[in-house]
Amino acid sequence: MSTWTLGIIGGSGLYALDGLSDVRTETVETPWGTPSAPLTRGRLNGIELVFLPRHGAGHAIPPSQIPFRANIAALKMAGCTDLLSVSACGSLREDLPPGHFVLVDQYVDRTMGRERSFFGTGCVAHVPLAQPVCSRLAGLAADAGEAEAVPVTRGGTYLAMEGPQFSTRAESELYRQWGMDVIGMTNMPEARLAREAELPYASIAMVTDYDCWRDEGESVDVAAVLAVMQSNTVAAKRLLARLAATLAQTPRTASPDGIETCLDSAIITPPTARDRSMLERLKVIAGRVL
Template sequence: MTRHLAIIGGSGLYQIDGLKDATWAAVQSPFGAPSDEILTGRIDTTTVSFLPRHGRGHVHTPTSIPYRANIDALKRIGVTDVVAVSACGSFQEHMEPGDFVIVDQFIDRTFAREKSFFGTGCVAHVSVAHPVCPVLSATARDAAKATGVTVHDGGTYLAMEGPQFSSMAESRMYRAWGCDVIGMTNMPEAKLAREAELCYASVAMITDFDSWHPDHGAVDISQIIETLHGNAAAARAMVKGIAQALSGDKPLCAAGCDRALEHAIMTSPEARDPDVMARLDAVAGRVLP
């Protein structure tokens, strides 16, 4: 299989430098319209697509982002690997604004989003015990380190609903839980990528200390934007490094991300809803007749 890398860019990463022969194209999805058109081109020999998570001009809130349409659209155009880049707050003294964190776990506190491609008419249960691809995450880690930024290898991401930032009590609670960073957009994105059998990695760009830190007070949006601008060059360089490292054909994922649906679908063939099955043609076409 030919490898096809997708970057889902959140706040602070609105473009990909160095894409050759790049064009924007609309992709239709049975789950609705994606956040935006998808930009696809090449970095060296690797096909790379870029999807702005909030849409160009930042038109989607964390809740209104069409997560299912985004992942379905990427799957439809042949994407095999997804790297999510997003702004996050930090719960740890040693994870400072400007640092990158290679996320390896999530706590999902969102509550107003569609979280699965499956449901009544075709039920499936995939494992998200290890919600990111360790192979792709290692590639992202190495590419990030090569840019010179401070990189933390591993961290738990608390996904909150938003769009408001945390209260101080919430921030202190999440810190007591052992969380490392907080954001609003990686859930249900990571779960949907697993259902779509895509390798998924998450890179958190730290912008602030949320509201728990006694010396930093409440989150300041102007501070966040300033830090994002400072991180942008490193993020773009990281993306280029990931693309260069992923040249060539894609082998079977050693962690099994590309086979997540192997035994996940529970509904017997005769009981499956044809309309639901039609919507799953890209996401689950490998395992559905």
């Protein structure tokens, strides 16, 4: 029976996990640099967890400067079998109020200038991303939230914006016209990179505010966001503890979405044309096929 090693990427408000046993800290260096913070390993309700705060200690790293490639590579190198993102977001729907959790299943990426791929000149790959999250992991996380009486919506489209500024009202209204559900600054290119690393990825987007679309007198206020974020973090920790207990009783098999083998048909550069130095870097995330 295969076992789970769950990597948790903590976003705004979630900077540590409670209740871990056998806790140890690992400093990791990857071919793409140093991750946001040292990894914290431990066991929770019977499974191995690897925790990484996305914004670093003290929330010192802004969205556009998060070392996304180093973060995903570090979690892959640490032996994670699956990745769960936990992040704050704004709501673009009246029926997704602050305090609500959305298990994202789609993305629209509006970020700019971020490194989006491990691959490049010397070894080119095109991974499928039609279904960007692992349906099984997202479903199990939703089940855990419902079991803990956390208000959860299964499925939703996350608009990834550049930041660090919040939206203009015109942007917010445009995204609503597009049919977006929530808006945030950090799930992309994170989800893209997780797919290239063949790691099943799911995202819990925790609503903190209504962005700025509701009326002329209301906009995003950091103080109000922080107040909601605190209660969201408490609920997220309950959800994660319940999820860990469930995973401990669930044999891990390959993702039903074929994520662990997505590189089998994704690398387009023939072996004779591949750059050796690029291949050396790629070993930690694509060694299975290289």
